[in-house]
Amino acid sequence: MKNHFVFVLILGLVLFLSSSCQNKEEGQHAHEMQHAEGQHAHEAEETSQNYDCGNCGMPSQEYPQFHSKIKTEAGKEVWFCSTKCMFIATLKPKSILKNLAESQVMDYYDSKFISAKEAFYVTGSDVPGPMGADLIPHKSKEAAEEFMKEHKGKEILSFDEINMQVMKGLMK
Numbered sequence: 001m002k003n004h005f006v007f008v009l010i011l012g013l014v015l016f017l018s019s020s021c022q023n024k025e026e027g028q029h030a031h032e033m034q035h036a037e038g039q040h041a042h043e044a045e046e047t048s049q050n051y052d053c054g055n056c057g058m059p060s061q062e063y064p065q066f067h068s069k070i071k072t073e074a075g076k077e078v079w080f081c082s083t084k085c086m087f088i089a090t091l092k093p094k095s096i097l098k099n100l101a102e103s104q105v106m107d108y109y110d111s112k113f114i115s116a117k118e119a120f121y122v123t124g125s126d127v128p129g130p131m132g133a134d135l136i137p138h139k140s141k142e143a144a145e146e147f148m149k150e151h152k153g154k155e156i157l158s159f160d161e162i163n164m165q166v167m168k169g170l171m172k
């Protein structure tokens with residue numbers, strides 16, 4: 001009779017331990033699920049706006065002094081690490097980035113976005129962009145001239161004067 005009692009006690013203890021262990025595992029599992037869902041939401045956020053350079057793939061946000069962006073007519077924003085990458089991407093013969101509703105570059109002195117079509121670009125200066133020799137944008141011709149003197153620039157170009165020939169000159 002005594003043996004039987006001990007057996008029941010042990011059985012009860014084993015059942016109690018195994019059930020508490022299971023609860024713990026379930027709790028952990030639920031936590032993992034939650035974590036995975038959170039991560040998923042984060043990924044979705046990142047894919048809604050891609051900041052990687054549309055030409056070379058570098059993270060454009062790491063070059064706030066030089067990065068540029070364009071808005072396609074479909075309303076999609078494409079970012080670039082530099083003025084150079086933006087022009088290369090749009091001037092490529094097979095580029096799909098032809099109909100630009102808006103394109104913006106960084107004004108060198110103000111570090112603010114300005115219209116790419118209205119900017120004045122200095123070539124051949126001693127200020128390199130993230131991809132080497134670059135076109136340095138300015139909001140006014142006066143600022144571009146000042147920069148030319150300060151940084152040994154070669155010439156000032158308007159948006160429409162920039163073609164693949166100019167870009168090839170930068171890559172020498």
Ligand SMILES: [Zn+2]
Nearest residue numbers: 053056081085
């Ligand atoms: Zn780039």
